[in-house]
Amino acid sequence: MASGMGSLENLARSFASMPGVSTKFAWKLAFHILTLKKDEVLSISNNIIKAFENTKRCNICQNFTDEEVCSICSNESRDKSKVCVVQYPKDVFTLERCNAYFGRYHVLHGLLSPAEGVGPKQLTIKELIKNIKQNGCIKEVILATNPTVEGEATAMYVANILKPFNLNLTRIAYGISVGSEIQYADSVTILKAIENRNKI
C-alpha cells in the first residue's frame, strides 16, 4: 500500500508480521511509537535485541532464563521435592500467575506428535531424567501437559519412562471449569468430572 510514510510503513509491516497482529492494529502500534519519548523508544528496541540474545534454557528445568540456572530453580524456598512437567515456558508463566504451586518445573518444549515428526528425542525428556537422578530429593512429578490427544500421549509416555524411579506420578485434574456452566461442557469433560468426583 502506498501510504507515503516510508519508515513508519516498514515499522507497521514489522508489527504486522507478529502473530495475532492485524494490519490495522500494526499501524496503531506504529503510530503509538511516534508518541513516545526517545528513551522509551530505545528501551523497547533494546529489549527486543536483549531478550533474543540473552535468553537461553535453564540447565535444570529447561525454562527460558538469562542465567545458567533460572530464578525458580535457584530459589531455595521452593519445594525441591515436586516437579511440574509442562509443554512450553508460557505454561510456567500461567501457573506462576496463579500462585497455586510452589514446587519446581520442567519444560518439555513440545509434545510428542508423530504426524509433525516430533519424537521423544526432540523433547527435553533426557534432561528430566538427568535432573531426577542428580537432584535425589524429587518425590512427585506432576504431569501438566494440555488435555489434548498429544498432551495425553506425552504425559503417558513420560509416566512410563519415569516408572523405574519409584516416584509419585500425578496428572492435573480434569473437570468442569470453575465459573462455567455444565450445559456448555463437552461430554468427555463431564465424564471425567463425574469419574473424578470428590467427597464434600
Next chain:
Amino acid sequence: MASGMGSLENLARSFASMPGVSTKFAWKLAFHILTLKKDEVLSISNNIIKAFENTKRCNICQNFTDEEVCSICSNESRDKSKVCVVQYPKDVFTLERCNAYFGRYHVLHGLLSPAEGVGPKQLTIKELIKNIKQNGCIKEVILATNPTVEGEATAMYVANILKPFNLNLTRIAYGISVGSEIQYADSVTILKAIENRNKI
C-alpha cells in the same frame, strides 16, 4: 511476577506498555521474538528506532513521512485540485486503502476540543491556508473529520475559515453503513440518510 525470565520479562513489559496489548498477549509476542532469526529480530528493533527518528510531517499536507514532501503530495498523477481534510494520519491510511480517492490530503493532527484545551492554533489550519494560497489550483476541499461532535465542530470551523477563498467546500456523506441493517442504525444516522437520499 517472578517468572524467572529476566530479559524476556522486560520485553513482555515493553510490549504490554503498548495500547491494546494485554499482559498475556505481550508474553505471546515476546515468545514469538525468540522463534525468529537474528536478522529478523534486528530488523524489527531497527524499524522501531528508524520510524521514530526519520518520521516528520510533510511540508505540504502535514501527514507523516520520511521526506520533506510526502509521496502523495509529490505524486504528479494525483488530482491537485482536491484536498481531503482529515483528523489523523491513520485516516489517510484508511482512505488510501479503499482506493476511492485520488486527490491530496491535509492532516489536522487533532480536532477542536475546548474541554481538552485544543484550540485552532493546536491544529494545522494555518498550514492548510498556506497550502491553498501557494497551490493556486485547489478547487475543492472535502472535510472528512469524524461524524462526532468535535469532528462536526472542526469541519464547520474550517469551512468558515475557508469561505473567503471561494472554493467548493464539501463534507463526507452520512448514511447507513453498507452491509449493515437499518434496524441497528441510530436515529440521527437514519435522519441524515433520509435527508441525503439520492435519485435512483
